[in-house]
Amino acid sequence: MAERLALFATAARGTEDLLAEELKELGAKRIRQDRGGVRFMAALDEALNVCLWSRIAMRVLYPLGEFDAKGAQGLYDAVASVPWEEHLTTNVTFAVDANLKDTEHAHSGFVALKVKDAIVDRLREKLGSRPDVDTRNPDVSVVAHLVKEKLSLSLDLCGEPLHRRGYRVRPTPAPLKENLAAALLRAAGYTGTEALVDPMCGSGTIVIEGGLIARKRAPGINRSFAVERWPHLGVRAKELLADLRADARRNERKVEVPILGFDKSDEALEAADRNVKAARLGEEIQLAEGDATKLPPLPEGGGLVLTNPPYGDRLGSGGQKGMKTFYFKLGDSLRALPGWRVWVLSGNPAFESAFHARPMARRDVWNGPIPCTLLGYRAPPLPPGSKPVLGAPGESQEVAPVRPEHQDE
Numbered sequence: 439m440a441e442r443l444a445l446f447a448t449a450a451r452g453t454e455d456l457l458a459e460e461l462k463e464l465g466a467k468r469i470r471q472d473r474g475g476v477r478f479m480a481a482l483d484e485a486l487n488v489c490l491w492s493r494i495a496m497r498v499l500y501p502l503g504e505f506d507a508k509g510a511q512g513l514y515d516a517v518a519s520v521p522w523e524e525h526l527t528t529n530v531t532f533a534v535d536a537n538l539k540d541t542e543h544a545h546s547g548f549v550a551l552k553v554k555d556a557i558v559d560r561l562r563e564k565l566g567s568r569p570d571v572d573t574r575n576p577d578v579s580v581v582a583h584l585v586k587e588k589l590s591l592s593l594d595l596c597g598e599p600l601h602r603r604g605y606r607v608r609p610t611p612a613p614l615k616e617n618l619a620a621a622l623l624r625a626a627g628y629t630g631t632e633a634l635v636d637p638m639c640g641s642g643t644i645v646i647e648g649g650l651i652a653r654k655r656a657p658g659i660n661r662s663f664a665v666e667r668w669p670h671l672g673v674r675a676k677e678l679l680a681d682l683r684a685d686a687r688r689n690e691r692k693v694e695v696p697i698l699g700f701d702k703s704d705e706a707l708e709a710a711d712r713n714v715k716a717a718r719l720g721e722e723i724q725l726a727e728g729d730a731t732k733l734p735p736l737p738e739g740g741g742l743v744l745t746n747p748p749y750g751d752r753l754g755s756g757g758q759k760g761m762k763t764f765y766f767k768l769g770d771s772l773r774a775l776p777g778w779r780v781w782v783l784s785g786n787p788a789f790e791s792a793f794h795a796r797p798m799a800r801r802d803v804w805n806g807p808i809p810c811t812l813l814g815y816r817a818p819p820l821p822p823g824s825k826p827v828l829g830a831p832g833e834s835q836e837v838a839p840v841r842p843e844h845q846d847e
């Protein structure tokens with residue numbers, strides 16, 4: 439491999455610019471925002487630093503090439519032209535993950551099988567034997583992305599997608615992906631030096647991601663990465679990651695701001711509690727039962743409220759009309775909190791008018807397949823004489839509308 443690798447980090451649609459910003463801070467070079475992610479250059483240690491530290495990326499891919507791949511035979515021939523013997527040996531396991539868009543093939547399983555066959559046949563020819571497939575925990579993950587007849591092939595440095603930090607031991611219905619929650623926090627200007635509240639915290643993703651930022655804890659500190667098992671880079675990657683992990687552990691900081699999660703569901707709170715403890719943030723995050731439309735007094739000095747309220751009628755409160763009433767009550771509860779900027783991710787188009795306040799910022803973001811809007815509301819001024827909590831930025835930067843074009847996975 440070249441000294442500097444040309445890589446592609448994927449992210450949730452609508453967060454590519456936030457990922458580009460983050461990659462720059464992590465030392466990536468020649469950063470170029472693209473559809474569904476960000477291209478960049480990085481030496482191996484820098485690439486591993488991105489795997490360990492990126493809060494927003496979903497995967498970090500090492501692209502092997504782009505090919506014309508017409509029909510099943512074209513697909514097979516394109517894959518067989520790649521020098522797989524440079525990336526795989528006969529004693530590692532591998533798996534193929536295929537994503538299709540507008541293709542002649544109906545099933546991703548068929549494409550994955552063709553790609554696998556071509557890899558195996560090439561290796562059998564070049565090495566006299568073939569590696570085994572392990573779809574659950576492969577050493578090398580091959581990612582095939584087929585759009586119409588254009589095939590891109592990559593190796594995934596991470597293996598398990600990066601949003602799997604390892605703390606979600608108890609999910610709830612409709613949790614945010616961890617990397618999306620981190621992107622929303624960045625969009626809202628959260629740096630971990632001001633108070634954070636999620637009044638509808640569900641499984642706790644927003645408060646946990648906020649806690650990790652406040653603690654300066656690397657999101658990937660408790661997991662390994664597939665690249666550590668790659669035949670030609672694995673040993674070096676393991677050594678480098680050991681140093682990066684040790685540095686990360688040394689540089690964690692104490693959390694000096696309140697981080698609070700409320701929910702009205704006992705089940706959600708129980709899940710959040712389990713997840714917060716699994717994230718080792720039990721001391722830093724307080725959880726309590728509460729109704730977001732009748733919030734108890736929040737810590738003095740203000741900070742950031744970031745939340746994603748229910749989009750649909752899970753509340754059983756009278757369909758869309760009931761949702762509008764709920765959003766209106768939320769507006770009454772949240773929009774007039776002195777010193778608190780309120781940011782809301784909503785997947786219900788009725789939210790904005792029902793909330794009844796003018797956002798200072800908005801962006802289109804996709805929560806998986808659901809198109810959502812992130813809305814940011816200015817903080818009403820603090821009463822005279824009160825102090826903001828620590829280094830609170832007070833007012834977040836304006837966020838330009840972003841219209842994402844395609845999804846990462």
Ligand SMILES: C[S@@+](CC[C@H](N)C(=O)[O-])C[C@H]1O[C@@H](n2cnc3c(N)ncnc32)[C@H](O)[C@@H]1O
Pocket residue numbers: 610611612613614615637638639640641642643644700701702703706728729730731746747748749753
């Ligand atoms: C879309 S989920 C939030 C998911 C969360 N961000 C996560 O990652 O798990 C919405 C949450 O709002 C909670 N909820 C609904 N109405 C509420 C209310 N009036 N007060 C507090 N929580 C409420 C639900 O119990 C649910 O957990």
